[in-house]
Structure formats: structure tokens, C-alpha cells
Amino acid sequence: MPVSKSTEPQDTLELKDLAFAGVLAWLIPGAGHFYQGRHAKATIFCACILGLFVFGMTLGDGRVVYAQWEPAKYRRWPYLCQVGVGLPSLPALVTSYRGADTFFGTKMYTVPDWNSPGPDMPSELDELHNSLNRRFEMGTVYTMIAGLLNILVIYDAVAGPAYGLSRRRPPDEDDKQAAKKEPTAAEA
Amino acid sequence: MQNDFWYAIPLIVSVSLVYAATRHEEMSLIWRHALRAGTWILGLMSLILAVLFVISNYIV
Numbered sequence A: 001m002p003v004s005k006s007t008e009p010q011d012t013l014e015l016k017d018l019a020f021a022g023v024l025a026w027l028i029p030g031a032g033h034f035y036q037g038r039h040a041k042a043t044i045f046c047a048c049i050l051g052l053f054v055f056g057m058t059l060g061d062g063r064v065v066y067a068q069w070e071p072a073k074y075r076r077w078p079y080l081c082q083v084g085v086g087l088p089s090l091p092a093l094v095t096s097y098r099g100a101d102t103f104f105g106t107k108m109y110t111v112p113d114w115n116s117p118g119p120d121m122p123s124e125l126d127e128l129h130n131s132l133n134r135r136f137e138m139g140t141v142y143t144m145i146a147g148l149l150n151i152l153v154i155y156d157a158v159a160g161p162a163y164g165l166s167r168r169r170p171p172d173e174d175d176k177q178a179a180k181k182e183p184t185a186a187e188a
Numbered sequence B: 001m002q003n004d005f006w007y008a009i010p011l012i013v014s015v016s017l018v019y020a021a022t023r024h025e026e027m028s029l030i031w032r033h034a035l036r037a038g039t040w041i042l043g044l045m046s047l048i049l050a051v052l053f054v055i056s057n058y059i060v
Helices: A018-027 A029-037 A039-059 A077-083 A092-098 A124-132 A134-159 A170-186 B004-021 B029-060
Strands: A003-005 A012-014
Touching: A018 A029, A018 A134, A029 A039, A029 A134, A039 A077, A039 A134, A039 B004, A039 B029, A077 A092, A077 A134, A124 A134, A134 B004, B004 B029
Parallel strands: none
Antiparallel strands: A003 A012
């Protein structure tokens, strides 16, 4: 079983089935960690990332997560970050691929029409920005950050915690330090 | 009056918690690191806000 070195109280961290845990971590934030038995961290990841995503979707009335590549002028770049959340963002790919106008009877995940129905008439995308105002961008940012955070989570599931540069001194150095201090304490 | 700054709070909390949790396994260390990270982010954003406020009101 793969093992990563740790500088925290436990000497080693055994991670179960790295590839599967990584895929699970992408599909559902926190699921990879639940699979590995790291329940506390799984709860944190699930609550934070899904919370951000749901809040962002709520802010944007469910219209901020959609996948559009063409035309280039209306390419939906934020989706490249939003897809990091996994399953909650994948319906956008499906609706885009199928060219669907609805998603289970709602307009969620659907690509807003950028074509104006007539001269001096706003398109569906314009109406969306007009009605939601700053909430459209705010919802986009929230869902993007949720996706980007999940990339860190996937790394944690596959490779363990990314410990910092500071390290504990090796045990033999600690013993030497203690040995040096003992005679001084005895003398005092 | 609507204040958009409140939208930053859930982001700061979530980013701090997730980042800290990816750096440690022990919960006490996670909470401590998250608090430190969140304080850093809040402080840095406040500093940037102060600088922009001064620029927009007294310089430009």
C-alpha cells in the first residue's frame, strides 16, 4: 500500500488505492477522503467546496455553469475551472453536447442564447446580465473557486497532505540536544 | 444598503479551511493553520482595500 512520509505525530500515512481515490475526489468533493477513511477532512472538503458551488449556483439562478466553446467570442472560459467540481458541473457538458434548451424542465446548465431576436433587442445573455447584475459574476467566481479548490483536494487524496518546508529535526538530533542539556541541568 | 464585501467572507473561510486541510492531517493543526491563513487573507485584502480607497478618493 503506498505510503507517504509525514512530519506530524504519526510517522506514516497509508493511503488506499490512490487512483480510485483521486477519481472519487474529483467526481464528488470529499468522496475520495471518505473512501480512504479520512472522515474529518472529507467533511471539511465536502462542506466547503459543495457549499461554495451551491451558493454560487443560487446567486446566479443556476445559469452561471454552462459549457460553450463556439463561437470564440462567447467562449465560456470559467467552465474550465468549474469542471473541477466534478459531477455537479458535468450536466453542463451534456446539455452543451446535446444542444439542449432545458435541463429537466429548467434552464440550469443551458447555454444562454447570445443572438439578439431583433434590432435593438437584448439577447438572452444580455437579459441574464441585466436581471442578475453583479450576481452573475459573483456566482461565476464562487463556482470557479469551488472547482479550483477541488484540484487541491484531488492532490491530497492522491499524494497525501502537502506538508510545508519546515521539518522536525530527526530523532537522533533531538536526543543529542537533550543529552547536551541534561548535564547542564544536573550541574545547576 | 447592500455591501458586496460580505460575499468575501464565505470565500475566505472556505479557501482557508480547504488549504489548511490539504497541508495537515491532524485536526488541531488544520484549525490553527486555517485561522492563520484566513487572517492573512483578510489582512491583505483590507490593506489592498485601504490603498485603493486612498487612490480613488485622494489621488485620482
